[in-house]
Amino acid sequence: MSDPKEQQLENQLKHWHQQAVMPASLRRHIQQQLKQPHRPSSSRRWQQYAALASFALALILWWQASSLSERHYQIVREQQNGHLIEVHRLEPRQPSVNEGLQLAYQQALSEFTKVQAATDAHQRLMYWQWQDQGVLLTDCQDTKVLVQQELVSMWLQQQRIQLADVQQPQWVSVTQGQQGQFLAFASSTSASHCKAP
Amino acid sequence: MAWMWWKSKPDWSRYSSQQLLTEYLSRREPALLSVLFERYGDALYRFLLRSADAELAADISQQCWLRVMELGEQFAGHSQFKTWLFSIGRHLLLDEFRRRHGKDLLLPEELVDQHAGPEGICADSRQTESLQQAIAQLPAEQREALLLQLEEFSLAEIAQICRTSEETVKSRLRYARDKLKQQLGGWHVGS
Numbered sequence: 001m002s003d004p005k006e007q008q009l010e011n012q013l014k015h016w017h018q019q020a021v022m023p024a025s026l027r028r029h030i031q032q033q034l035k036q037p038h039r040p041s042s043s044r045r046w047q048q049y050a051a052l053a054s055f056a057l058a059l060i061l062w063w064q065a066s067s068l069s070e071r072h073y074q075i076v077r078e079q080q081n082g083h084l085i086e087v088h089r090l091e092p093r094q095p096s097v098n099e100g101l102q103l104a105y106q107q108a109l110s111e112f113t114k115v116q117a118a119t120d121a122h123q124r125l126m127y128w129q130w131q132d133q134g135v136l137l138t139d140c141q142d143t144k145v146l147v148q149q150e151l152v153s154m155w156l157q158q159q160r161i162q163l164a165d166v167q168q169p170q171w172v173s174v175t176q177g178q179q180g181q182f183l184a185f186a187s188s189t190s191a192s193h194c195k196a197p
Numbered sequence: 198m199a200w201m202w203w204k205s206k207p208d209w210s211r212y213s214s215q216q217l218l219t220e221y222l223s224r225r226e227p228a229l230l231s232v233l234f235e236r237y238g239d240a241l242y243r244f245l246l247r248s249a250d251a252e253l254a255a256d257i258s259q260q261c262w263l264r265v266m267e268l269g270e271q272f273a274g275h276s277q278f279k280t281w282l283f284s285i286g287r288h289l290l291l292d293e294f295r296r297r298h299g300k301d302l303l304l305p306e307e308l309v310d311q312h313a314g315p316e317g318i319c320a321d322s323r324q325t326e327s328l329q330q331a332i333a334q335l336p337a338e339q340r341e342a343l344l345l346q347l348e349e350f351s352l353a354e355i356a357q358i359c360r361t362s363e364e365t366v367k368s369r370l371r372y373a374r375d376k377l378k379q380q381l382g383g384w385h386v387g388s
Contacts, residue, residue, distance in 0.1 A: 009374065020246045026258065034234060
């Protein structure tokens with residue numbers, strides 16, 4: 001910086017630079033802004049909302065997954081219009097219910113092919129009809145079994161059957177486990193020994 | 198009682214910028230941010246005004262201080278507050294340039310004469326006008342480094358703000374000053 005030209009340039013630069021002054025109106029405006037209460041920016045708010053929504057979604061998915069896994073196959077007999085009817089459905093797991101039996105049902109459902117091959121499974125010919133609450137199955141002895149829609153949907157999904165293929169009333173061959181639970185069904189045409197309900 | 202309250206108020210002007218920001222983040226007291234603004238508001242505005250037009254400089258100045266309010270927690274303390282503040286300002290400026298012009302910094306011809314007016318430089322001085330034109334003719338990176346040096350940033354701090362190496366900054370500054378001396382040789386000799 002001993003060079004006089006260098007020194008002169010430096011002085012000129014500083015002088016030029018210092019001439020830029022913030023307008024008073026802008027200074028007041030920024031000061032006012034700084035006095036406003038702090039709020040998260042819109043982008044930060046959006047990020048917070050997104051995080052909250054993701055958390056909520058994750059919670060819902062977790063709840064759905066856990067609630068599905070916590071359901072068990074239930075068979076109950078009910079009186080409907082003076083007729084005894086057997087209802088098959090998926091129910092939330094109750095702590096008081098026999099845990100071993102529920103486990104057996106769930107294993108049987110998920111390992112359909114194994115269970116079908118097992119000796120304790122047997123087949124039964126039944127007439128398939130859709131109703132409001134699900135599917136009504138009627139056998140040759142006029143025993144009626146109502147299968148909850150959710151359970152039917154699970155069967156269809158497990159056996160990769162299209163809903164359109166089972167819309168019409170028809171005879172089906174139903175595979176049942178030792179406890180009476182339905183394991184699977186298949187379309188059947190051999191219903192000559194009894195009449196359709 | 199009022200006297201006691203007055204006595205208990207700390208003298209913020211004696212605090213370092215980092216301390217002020219830390220206090221502001223915990224208390225959210227606007228007075229703390231005002232002290233920071235009084236310290237660096239003009240310097241930031243000067244840098245922005247010398248890099249862009251007056252309207253954009255004002256706009257970025259406001260945005261910059263809002264960012265400090267909102268993103269103060271992100272200040273890690275690895276640099277001086279002023280360095281961090283100028284980094285924010287430069288980042289916002291480049292974003293705006295890219296949005297408006299599709300490029301990082303204004304070309305020399307776009308900077309010439311844009312600072313004329315009561316809030317710009319004094320155009321009465323022939324030397325000042327020549328200097329401004331010579332600076333405007335500098336490549337953008339060299340001009341930027343020179344402006345930051347005029348704000349008394351060290352080579353390391355300029356490198357940090359511009360996200361480059363100290364050697365590159367040193368080289369840019371040397372080229373910038375050599376060019377200015379060449380271009381302004383006429384009036385330097387004559388003055």
